[in-house]
Amino acid sequence: MSVAVYPEDHRATLARVLVVLDLIGVAVFAASGALAAVHARLDVFGVVVLATVTALGGGIIRDVLLGITPPTTLRQWPYLLTPLVVALIVFRFHPTVARLRRAVQLADALGLALFATTGTAVGLSVGAPAVTAALIGVITGIGGGVLRDVLLNEVPLVLRREIYALAAAAGAAVVVVGDRLGLPPGPVTLVGAALVAGLRVLALWRRWNAPLPRS
Amino acid sequence: MSVAVYPEDHRATLARVLVVLDLIGVAVFAASGALAAVHARLDVFGVVVLATVTALGGGIIRDVLLGITPPTTLRQWPYLLTPLVVALIVFRFHPTVARLRRAVQLADALGLALFATTGTAVGLSVGAPAVTAALIGVITGIGGGVLRDVLLNEVPLVLRREIYALAAAAGAAVVVVGDRLGLPPGPVTLVGAALVAGLRVLALWRRWNAPLPRS
Amino acid sequence: MSVAVYPEDHRATLARVLVVLDLIGVAVFAASGALAAVHARLDVFGVVVLATVTALGGGIIRDVLLGITPPTTLRQWPYLLTPLVVALIVFRFHPTVARLRRAVQLADALGLALFATTGTAVGLSVGAPAVTAALIGVITGIGGGVLRDVLLNEVPLVLRREIYALAAAAGAAVVVVGDRLGLPPGPVTLVGAALVAGLRVLALWRRWNAPLPRS
Numbered sequence: 001m002s003v004a005v006y007p008e009d010h011r012a013t014l015a016r017v018l019v020v021l022d023l024i025g026v027a028v029f030a031a032s033g034a035l036a037a038v039h040a041r042l043d044v045f046g047v048v049v050l051a052t053v054t055a056l057g058g059g060i061i062r063d064v065l066l067g068i069t070p071p072t073t074l075r076q077w078p079y080l081l082t083p084l085v086v087a088l089i090v091f092r093f094h095p096t097v098a099r100l101r102r103a104v105q106l107a108d109a110l111g112l113a114l115f116a117t118t119g120t121a122v123g124l125s126v127g128a129p130a131v132t133a134a135l136i137g138v139i140t141g142i143g144g145g146v147l148r149d150v151l152l153n154e155v156p157l158v159l160r161r162e163i164y165a166l167a168a169a170a171g172a173a174v175v176v177v178g179d180r181l182g183l184p185p186g187p188v189t190l191v192g193a194a195l196v197a198g199l200r201v202l203a204l205w206r207r208w209n210a211p212l213p214r215s
Numbered sequence: 216m217s218v219a220v221y222p223e224d225h226r227a228t229l230a231r232v233l234v235v236l237d238l239i240g241v242a243v244f245a246a247s248g249a250l251a252a253v254h255a256r257l258d259v260f261g262v263v264v265l266a267t268v269t270a271l272g273g274g275i276i277r278d279v280l281l282g283i284t285p286p287t288t289l290r291q292w293p294y295l296l297t298p299l300v301v302a303l304i305v306f307r308f309h310p311t312v313a314r315l316r317r318a319v320q321l322a323d324a325l326g327l328a329l330f331a332t333t334g335t336a337v338g339l340s341v342g343a344p345a346v347t348a349a350l351i352g353v354i355t356g357i358g359g360g361v362l363r364d365v366l367l368n369e370v371p372l373v374l375r376r377e378i379y380a381l382a383a384a385a386g387a388a389v390v391v392v393g394d395r396l397g398l399p400p401g402p403v404t405l406v407g408a409a410l411v412a413g414l415r416v417l418a419l420w421r422r423w424n425a426p427l428p429r430s
Numbered sequence: 431m432s433v434a435v436y437p438e439d440h441r442a443t444l445a446r447v448l449v450v451l452d453l454i455g456v457a458v459f460a461a462s463g464a465l466a467a468v469h470a471r472l473d474v475f476g477v478v479v480l481a482t483v484t485a486l487g488g489g490i491i492r493d494v495l496l497g498i499t500p501p502t503t504l505r506q507w508p509y510l511l512t513p514l515v516v517a518l519i520v521f522r523f524h525p526t527v528a529r530l531r532r533a534v535q536l537a538d539a540l541g542l543a544l545f546a547t548t549g550t551a552v553g554l555s556v557g558a559p560a561v562t563a564a565l566i567g568v569i570t571g572i573g574g575g576v577l578r579d580v581l582l583n584e585v586p587l588v589l590r591r592e593i594y595a596l597a598a599a600a601g602a603a604v605v606v607v608g609d610r611l612g613l614p615p616g617p618v619t620l621v622g623a624a625l626v627a628g629l630r631v632l633a634l635w636r637r638w639n640a641p642l643p644r645s
Binding site: 252253255256257258259260261262263264265275279282284285286289290292295306309312365366367368 | 494495496497553558559561562565566576580583584585586588589590591593594595596639640641642643645
């Protein structure tokens with residue numbers, strides 16, 4: 001009996017952990033969207049819309065790809081209030097314009113880290129194969145930022161010069177391998193997220209450049 | 216028995232009303248897409264493609280989010296013929312170039328109004344919770360116009376200076392509240408749509424501006 | 431008995447043929463994305479990401495519209511390895527810059543041809559009505575290239591001056607008509623694909639222009 005109870009308890013804990021990490025991801029992606037909107041001189045409504053799209057876009061794409069409809073994000077209040085509150089805070093207390101671009105990239109790095117790893121964990125939790133779950137994790141992580149940049153008419157960060165998709169893939173791989181080894185998913189997700197964020201911040205800070213095509 | 220018959224009749228009426236309003240929405244969004252394409256000097260094929268994407272995009276996104284696959288829009292002839300006919304009419308009889316931008320925005324306002332409210336009603340009719348239905352309504356209203364602007368490489372109307380998403384949300388709220396109060400959905404949807412279109416036109420006409428971020 | 435066996439065998443053959451044509455489509459669309467990325471001077475990671483998005487985008491959109499989740503493309507190794515390998519080959523051995531744009535358009539024409547026709551066949555094989563299947567085929571064919579161009583901040587090929595969506599629709603129509611006439615689907619798909627690619631190449635080569643709006 002206790003054997004049957006354990007995994008259920010385990011699963012409930014995992015679900016709670018995922019929701020918390022997911023909401024933190026929503027908050028930091030909302031911040032990146034709001035900061036980018038301030039940088040583009042949008043008004044307060046534009047800031048709220050861009051923060052919301054950036055924050056919820058990845059999770060909505062994830063759920064549509066997994067066949068979870070309507071997407072979880074559109075069914076729960078915290079997912080809707082978080083971007084609104086974050087957008088208004090950023091609108092009121094954003095950094096000076098000179099620091100906005102750096103702030104966008106830092107918030108984006110954290111959002112990428114959290115969404116790539118929790119997206120992978122959500123995929124595994126609904127029974128997707130390992131590779132599929134990892135890919136959906138990467139898409140979840142990248143999705144919101146791509147929407148943000150495309151709506152602002154910019155080439156997305158994921159196509160620019162520093163390691164981006166590879167960092168997300170590394171984090172997704174950590175979650176998949178941890179799952180295969182039977183390690184506790186909460187800590188594993190955190191380790192994976194730390195790896196993604198660390199790689200991104202290092203790449204930005206050290207200006208790691210990958211080879212360019214010969215011309 | 217008559218009790219059982221009434222709501223079914225009611226529902227059939229609602230479905231018919233929604234289809235008619237939805238098709239009017241398709242027609243005006245097709246006009247906005249075609250006018251924008253003429254403004255961008257696309258050829259006749261480009262005008263048809265952009266009209267179709269603008270007209271059908273919101274409804275396709277709505278159905279995918281609600282798990283209705285293949286999307287209704289792709290299953291019924293009127294949804295496909297309407298954008299084609301509208302695009303050809305606009306291509307042949309469009310206003311002078313100076314008036315094109317204004318015409319795009321007027322058609323967009325009507326489409327936003329109809330899609331935001333009918334999208335919410337469709338969401339409610341398939342059993343989505345009130346907030347989810349309202350959000351899906353807003354996404355349905357905004358979706359086609361965003362696709363139109365992104366394909367033309369412009370920052371979408373929804374991020375520009377006048378009230379846009381808020382107008383759509385107001386209309387969605389009218390439909391949700393009307394549904395809760397048990398009011399007849401046809402008239403309620405029309406009232407909601409009139410509110411959205413009225414807000415948008417007023418915002419454009421009076422150049423209502425929301426606060427900008429401090430610099 | 432043999433009557434019952436025949437269509438099953440037939441269907442298995444069709445499935446195999448579709449997978450092969452689909453993978454060739456993935457490879458040529460990957461090449462078009464990688465070539466466009468080289469043209470835009472992205473680094474090796476950007477080239478891989480853009481090749482993958484271009485190659486898999488259309489099929490993912492197709493599966494989401496048909497309710498096939500998670501999308502087939504995200505569940506099978508060959509679909510993931512192909513864009514990676516193609517991207518690295520293009521990165522290393524791409525043509526001189528002057529020829530890049532022409533190479534993008536040629537690869538795009540082949541991808542459009544294969545995806546529009548196999549997309550239609552997949553739609554028919556899961557029981558979608560003929561018009562729906564044809565439309566989903568056209569969307570499948572156009573989708574990857576639109577994502578490629580939007581991510582690079584360019585107006586998509588489908589909106590530019592030469593026949594594009596019409597070529598895809600012609601190929602989709604061939605597949606639908608062949609299916610109605612009970613013709614063998616493998617050859618029919620190939621004929622449809624040849625028609626699309628032929629129309630596109632002719633349109634590019636002869637600079638077929640459609641009428642512009644009066645100004």
